[in-house]
Amino acid sequence: MTIVDIGIPKRLVEFTVDGAPVRVPEGSTILDACTAAGKEIPTLCYGDTLEPANACRVCMVEVEGSRTLVPSCSRKAEPGMVVHTDSERTRISRKVVLELLGSATDLSTTPDVDRWMAETGAEPSRFGPDAATVAQPAIVDNELYVRDYEKCILCYKCVDACGEQWQNSFAITVAGRGFDARISTEFSNPLPDSACVYCGNCVEVCPTGALSFKREYDKREDGTWDESRQTATTTVCTFCGVGCNLTLHVQDNEIVKVTSPHESSVTHGNLCIKGRFGWQHVQNR
Amino acid sequence: MDLKLLDAVASREEEEAVAGFAGGGRDQLLPALHAVNDRVGWLSQGALNLICETLHVPPADAYGVASFYSLFALAERPERVVHVCTDLACRVNGAETVCEVLTEHVGAAGKARGGVTWLRSPCLGVCERAPAALAFQAGDPATTELVAPATGASAVLAAQRAPSASDGAPPLLHQKDGLRLLRRVGVVDPSSLDGYRATGGYAALRTALRMGEAAVLREVTDAGLLGRGGAAFPTGRKWAATAAQPAGPHYLVCNADESEPGTFKDRVLLEGDPFALVEAMTIAAFAIGARQGYVYLRGEYPRALRLLRNALAVCRERGYLGVDIMGHEGFSFDIEIRRGAGAYICGEETAIFNSIEGFRGEPRTKPPFPVEKGLFGKPTVVNNVETLVNVPLILTEGAAAYRAIGTEASAGPKLFCLSGNVERPGVYEVPFGTTLRELLALAGGVPEGRSLRAILLGGAAGGFVRPDELDLPLTMEDARAAKTTLGSGVVLVLDDLADLGGFLLRIAEFFRDESCGQCVPCRIGTVRQEEAIRRVLAAGSEERPLLREVGGVMRDSSICGLGQTAWNAIESAIDRLGALR
Numbered sequence: 001m002t003i004v005d006i007g008i009p010k011r012l013v014e015f016t017v018d019g020a021p022v023r024v025p026e027g028s029t030i031l032d033a034c035t036a037a038g039k040e041i042p043t044l045c046y047g048d049t050l051e052p053a054n055a056c057r058v059c060m061v062e063v064e065g066s067r068t069l070v071p072s073c074s075r076k077a078e079p080g081m082v083v084h085t086d087s088e089r090t091r092i093s094r095k096v097v098l099e100l101l102g103s104a105t106d107l108s109t110t111p112d113v114d115r116w117m118a119e120t121g122a123e124p125s126r127f128g129p130d131a132a133t134v135a136q137p138a139i140v141d142n143e144l145y146v147r148d149y150e151k152c153i154l155c156y157k158c159v160d161a162c163g164e165q166w167q168n169s170f171a172i173t174v175a176g177r178g179f180d181a182r183i184s185t186e187f188s189n190p191l192p193d194s195a196c197v198y199c200g201n202c203v204e205v206c207p208t209g210a211l212s213f214k215r216e217y218d219k220r221e222d223g224t225w226d227e228s229r230q231t232a233t234t235t236v237c238t239f240c241g242v243g244c245n246l247t248l249h250v251q252d253n254e255i256v257k258v259t260s261p262h263e264s265s266v267t268h269g270n271l272c273i274k275g276r277f278g279w280q281h282v283q284n285r
Numbered sequence: 286m287d288l289k290l291l292d293a294v295a296s297r298e299e300e301e302a303v304a305g306f307a308g309g310g311r312d313q314l315l316p317a318l319h320a321v322n323d324r325v326g327w328l329s330q331g332a333l334n335l336i337c338e339t340l341h342v343p344p345a346d347a348y349g350v351a352s353f354y355s356l357f358a359l360a361e362r363p364e365r366v367v368h369v370c371t372d373l374a375c376r377v378n379g380a381e382t383v384c385e386v387l388t389e390h391v392g393a394a395g396k397a398r399g400g401v402t403w404l405r406s407p408c409l410g411v412c413e414r415a416p417a418a419l420a421f422q423a424g425d426p427a428t429t430e431l432v433a434p435a436t437g438a439s440a441v442l443a444a445q446r447a448p449s450a451s452d453g454a455p456p457l458l459h460q461k462d463g464l465r466l467l468r469r470v471g472v473v474d475p476s477s478l479d480g481y482r483a484t485g486g487y488a489a490l491r492t493a494l495r496m497g498e499a500a501v502l503r504e505v506t507d508a509g510l511l512g513r514g515g516a517a518f519p520t521g522r523k524w525a526a527t528a529a530q531p532a533g534p535h536y537l538v539c540n541a542d543e544s545e546p547g548t549f550k551d552r553v554l555l556e557g558d559p560f561a562l563v564e565a566m567t568i569a570a571f572a573i574g575a576r577q578g579y580v581y582l583r584g585e586y587p588r589a590l591r592l593l594r595n596a597l598a599v600c601r602e603r604g605y606l607g608v609d610i611m612g613h614e615g616f617s618f619d620i621e622i623r624r625g626a627g628a629y630i631c632g633e634e635t636a637i638f639n640s641i642e643g644f645r646g647e648p649r650t651k652p653p654f655p656v657e658k659g660l661f662g663k664p665t666v667v668n669n670v671e672t673l674v675n676v677p678l679i680l681t682e683g684a685a686a687y688r689a690i691g692t693e694a695s696a697g698p699k700l701f702c703l704s705g706n707v708e709r710p711g712v713y714e715v716p717f718g719t720t721l722r723e724l725l726a727l728a729g730g731v732p733e734g735r736s737l738r739a740i741l742l743g744g745a746a747g748g749f750v751r752p753d754e755l756d757l758p759l760t761m762e763d764a765r766a767a768k769t770t771l772g773s774g775v776v777l778v779l780d781d782l783a784d785l786g787g788f789l790l791r792i793a794e795f796f797r798d799e800s801c802g803q804c805v806p807c808r809i810g811t812v813r814q815e816e817a818i819r820r821v822l823a824a825g826s827e828e829r830p831l832l833r834e835v836g837g838v839m840r841d842s843s844i845c846g847l848g849q850t851a852w853n854a855i856e857s858a859i860d861r862l863g864a865l866r
């Protein structure tokens with residue numbers, strides 16, 4: 001986890017970002033420092049509750065003295081580092097990485113990506129009409145969530161959330177390699193035959209909508225999903241005594257999905273099947 | 286962790302293959318997958334389930350690992366599989382003809398017919414005998430047959446008849462005089478420890494034990510030994526940094542993965558002088574304080590596997606491995622072989638760790654570097670085979686004498702792998718500083734009546750050199766100054782008849798096939814690179830600006846050396862040879 005711990009006093013590290021001096025607690029990443037300074041660096045695979053997989057390469061910055069660009073989400077700030085977040089090199093890298101992603105993947109439900117594409121001048125279509133993609137039908141094999149891997153950018157977040165970092169269910173993995181690498185259950189068996197316990201923590205962390213709640217998926221399909229009509233209310237789960245925080249997303253007086261605040265010290269955004277999916281009875285009227 | 290296992294049940298054969306792994310941990314995953322794949326020819330759901338139960342690995346994870354490697358099949362396939370190399374050197378020497386004949390007589394690649402299937406394969410590491418084919422026959426025991434050089438007829442025969450269980454001919458050397466690294470190859474019986482000792486073997490370890498750890502570190506550092514695996518990092522510094530780490534245990538890994546197209550020097554050392562590697566590793570372990578070493582050997586080297594296994598067994602029996610080695614109290618060390626399973630990326634030093642530990646062979650983010658956190662999270666030295674085999678030389682000749690060979694910045698002898706359109710392909714040993722022209726002359730130059738078009742130096746991750754650049758002295762510093770690299774010692778020669786465009790396409794295909802898929806610039810960039818080259822070759826379209834931009838970002842933003850170098854050779858072909866226009 002990269003949440004900056006303020007419990008124990010830490011030494012401060014001094015370095016420069018885009019010419020300005022910054023001081024951050026030891027152990028902070030370059031991204032932490034930039035975020036604290038109000039500077040936006042695009043990220044896709046970065047998860048605020050997960051260890052950095054640094055796989056998407058959207059957050060690359062230039063560190064003087066380094067042969068290659070450096071992932072800001074995982075690289076720790078070091079004293080005296082000279083960092084550029086908006087140089088010619090970082091701009092080209094960000095643009096091309098977004099273009100590569102956009103040319104292979106459906107990013108239509110990935111927040112902020114359109115804006116970043118516009119800002120960098122990315123044009124995914126320039127790889128031509130025959131560019132290989134990961135297009136494939138969505139997998140609807142259970143009533144709780146849908147896997148639409150055409151939208152998957154292989155950020156590893158779902159695998160980490162399902163596996164050793166949170167749920168310890170190990171239901172899903174990355175299989176294959178290269179362009180054929182994909183999120184999969186064992187032998188691509190249906191989810192109900194896998195080790196999945198339907199905690200939905202993978203859906204919680206998925207940055208692209210490749211994993212989505214069935215209700216959301218259905219509403220998007222029939223064109224009735226409308227975030228502008230939704231409210232989010234955080235309450236406490238009533239199923240057991242742990243007291244997890246639930247955020248109920250309500251549209252037209254109907255709960256359409258349940259998330260959990262990532263900053264909650266109890267759940268860090270994780271829930272169990274009951275908290276995540278057990279709300280149908282509330283609205284059986 | 287509670288495992289939820291599949292319902293599928295293993296067959297009796299599969300059960301027998303897995304039986305030996307009872308009580309093992311996750312790091313036995315790769316060996317267990319090999320055991321079943323060797324025995325049955327593929328991995329069923331039942332077999333995977335049993336492996337997971339035995340080693341306590343989640344089934345999805347094991348599936349993710351098994352599907353990473355190209356030598357494993359996750360759908361039923363025949364017991365006999367023939368891999369036909371269609372990579373750089375074989376391509377230049379008629380691999381496509383072999384494929385055509387196979388298609389005609391055995392069927393299309395990947396289609397099972399009459400108990401056999403054949404597949405197109407990346408470089409098999411026998412480029413001096415190109416074109417090459419390697420047949421695997423599952424069973425108990427599993428056997429392999431190397432057919433090199435292959436013809437259409439011999440490849441068809443290998444596909445059709447029972448295996449002859451030949452793991453190939455011993456390495457052949459054209460050079461005779463002044464050899465150091467290769468002096469035993471083809472001369473001394475590689476299966477005999479006494480033969481090895483009679484030619485000076487184990488004198489270096491004796492010297493090392495007498496000198497003590499610190500002095501060995503100093504000697505290797507003073508000798509100026511640079512890593513021969515491609516990155517040319519100073520070996521002494523790597524060893525000293527690991528030795529100094531307080532965390533323990535320390536590990537030693539010998540990188541014998543050698544999957545770079547055009548590279549076969551490590552195979553020649555492993556097949557011709559396996560005891561030298563065992564001795565070298567023992568010296569390295571002594572210097573860095575390791576008790577356990579691993580040789581990560583590529584899965585397509587049956588002869589090397591057989592000889593190295595024998596060397597380890599004999600050394601254990603005779604007290605050259607195990608406890609109190611050579612009577613030196615308190616010095617214990619042993620070596621385990623790990624067979625790779627068809628993945629070039631597993632030669633990347635941190636991908637090796639993941640592979641040995643039973644995870645997907647994906648490179649790890651650096652820092653932290655292996656000297657600090659390597660195998661099993663502990664300080665680890667990773668060295669190339671050739672690098673290690675230099676160590677006994679340094680200790681017997683002394684650092685000063687060793688340094689006198691080569692140049693100030695590139696000390697010692699160096700192995701080069703000559704292949705392609707060259708009269709006498711093979712491994713050549715020369716001092717650093719020999720020119721490309723001299724090296725080419727040793728191998729007899731391009732075949733009679735043809736002229737030199739270009740040389741690919743340093744492998745698929747290296748760069749092209751023109752015929753007017755043959756006076757390049759082969760040193761790390763001169764190569765760098767000429768904006769190329771010696772890489773893993775590849776010297777792949779193309780003559781005027783070579784199809785340069787097709788050759789570049791193959792390089793692009795190679796990187797696309799071998800990307801681990803972890804990071805976007807490499808996973809998608811290598812695909813876009815290949816697509817653009819296909820468009821140039823088919824339609825003559827202008828793709829250079831696009832290639833440059835994608836290539837530059839692969840170099841700048843990929844996680845590991847594979848993506849970072851996937852554009853090198855193609856860029857140099859454009860810039861130095863005027864290709865793709």
Ligand SMILES: Cc1cc2nc3c(=O)[nH]c(=O)nc-3n(C[C@H](O)[C@H](O)[C@H](O)COP(=O)(O)O)c2cc1C
Pocket residue numbers: 511512513514515516517518520540541542543544545629630631632633634635667668669670672673845846847
């Ligand atoms: C994609 C990739 C493949 C590699 N393959 C090999 C290999 O097969 N053998 C090898 O010795 N080094 C290989 N290397 C280099 C190793 O990562 C590492 O630098 C080397 O083993 C260190 O040993 P040395 O210092 O003795 O050269 C590879 C690197 C990359 C990026």
Ligand code: SF4
Pocket residue numbers: 161162163167169170171172195196197198199200201202203
């Ligand atoms: S719902 Fe929970 S158990 Fe199921 S795949 Fe997602 S994270 Fe894993």
Ligand code: SF4
Pocket residue numbers: 151152153154155156157158159183202205206207208209210211
């Ligand atoms: S499904 Fe979502 S969370 Fe999982 S790897 Fe793909 S994009 Fe990431």
Ligand code: SF4
Pocket residue numbers: 630647648799800801802803804805807808843844845846847848849
């Ligand atoms: S550069 Fe390529 S091989 Fe290396 S980590 Fe990225 S995807 Fe994997």
Ligand code: FES
Pocket residue numbers: 042043044045046053054055056057058059060071072073074
């Ligand atoms: S957010 Fe940093 S690499 Fe993906």
Ligand code: FES
Pocket residue numbers: 370371372373374375376407408409410411412415416417546547548
């Ligand atoms: S063996 Fe075919 S290219 Fe090396």
